[in-house]
Amino acid sequence: MTILRLHQKSEFTPSRIPLPSSKSESNRALVIDALTAGENKITNLAEARDTQTMIRLLEKNPPVFDVLDAGTTMRFLTAFASVTNQKKVMTGTARMCERPIGILVDALRTIGAEIHYLNIEGYPPLAIHGLPEQKSDKVKIRGDVSSQYISAMLMIAPILPQGLEIELEGKVGSQTYIEMTLELMAQFGIKYTWEENRIKVSHQAYQPTTFAVESDWSGASYWFSLLACADSGALFLEGLKENSLQGDSKIVEIMDLLGIKSTFEKGGVLLKKQAVKGLKNWDFTHCPDLAQTVAVTCAILGQNSIFTGCESLKIKETDRILALQQELAKFNAELKEIEPAVYQVIPSVTMPRQVQIHTYDDHRMAMAFMPLLTKTEVLIEDPEVVNKSYPSFWKHCELLSIAMDKPTES
Ligand SMILES: O=C(O)C1=C[C@@H](OP(=O)(O)O)[C@@H](O)[C@H](O)C1
Ligand SMILES: C=C(OP(=O)(O)O)C(=O)O
Secondary structure, X not given: OEEEEEOOOOEOOOEEEEOXXXXXXXXXXXXXXXXXXXXXXXXXXXXOHHHHHHHHHHHHOOOEEEOOOOHHHHHHHHHHHHHOOOOEEEEOOOOHHHOOOHHHHHHHHHOOOOEEEOOOOOOOOEXXXXXXXXXXXXXXXXXXXXXXXXXXXHHHHHHOOOOEEEEEEOOOOOHHHHHXXXXXXXXXXXXXXXXXXXXXXXXXXXXXXXXXXXXXHHHHHHHHHHHHHOOEOEEEEEOOOOOOOOHHHHHHHHHHHOOEEEEEEOOEXXXXXXXXXXXXXXXOOOOXXXXXXXXXXXXXXXXXXXXXXXXXXXXXXXXXXXXHHHHHHHHOOEEEEEEOOEEEEEOOOOOOOEEEEOOOOOHHHHHHHHHHHHOOEEEEEOHHHHHHOOOOHHHHHHHOOOOEOOOEEO
């Protein structure tokens, strides 16, 4: 295990942070590009490992698609390999093989794909044998497990000879990501309708276009949190736009309650400190990746908050609820279950002189706990975990003159 020591620092001189590109937008653009007959010009693709994995697999087209720990890559490429009628084994890390995929496999089988489970029913690894003939132009997909299944089906829908109608069943989580998929498809010329719980996409061709991936709002959230927890400073986050395809731009509203004023300017957003208004509760149904950032911020800022809509957090890179509970306890804060998927953050009252954060192979655990350095010395276990979405994260900490020791082996 490597450990990165972050020295305490609570004042930041106004600094600029060049954010990474969004892996969610990148991975959609890459799949759509692979399904477009002509030449697209896609710029600003993410350096994230999840995106680099997608690029490598699409370029090299090996018989086994090992997606490592990338959820979108697993789900999007399962649909892609099916619709392009390929024989493919889909696999990933041990954790990836614990993340459910049965809902997507069922939907693909309904439209005619031949897919077998190689180990446990409902989970990767999978063997795909192609989609010889479209058997149905309608599927029902429940929306409360992962929106990635719906995005995966949507992106392949125009390629299907009969198009596709998707009926969303029950509560829909991460809807902003479904909207992102459809908006991106629209930018590549696709027409669709979405009435109540039915999304219809007819058979049509993706139109070659130019598309620039936006900066990553999920990655931006950690800098909002850092400034919210700091005593003073200002930050300019480069490349963010007010009207984003990304639902995690909600961090602006959340952090407005937690003491950050955001002003959109040419080339990005300026963050300044303002009085804390208070965050009594927040629903994370459509922005689950912000939950860790906001939980840590509330715990540090003395905000007793109720978090709802946390259903999907247990099936991400790790069980994020358990991981948060264990790590918040290290500085005497709590994430208490009130009822299923509803939690209360009980903030820290005493801060130890040093806190060592276990990161559970989850990039967001490392990044979400970084702002703790405003209050104490922080040791981050396996800091390279950030590579999944934000490989330059620690370099960007250095831009803020956050002192850190070279990672040591232990
Ligand atoms: O489609 C996407 O790009 C994503 C959707 C979300 O997953 P769920 O739909 O599983 O909540 C999100 O947590 C993930 O980081 C990225
Ligand atoms: C959940 C995440 O990613 P994925 O599901 O694509 O692995 C994430 O980046 O927080």
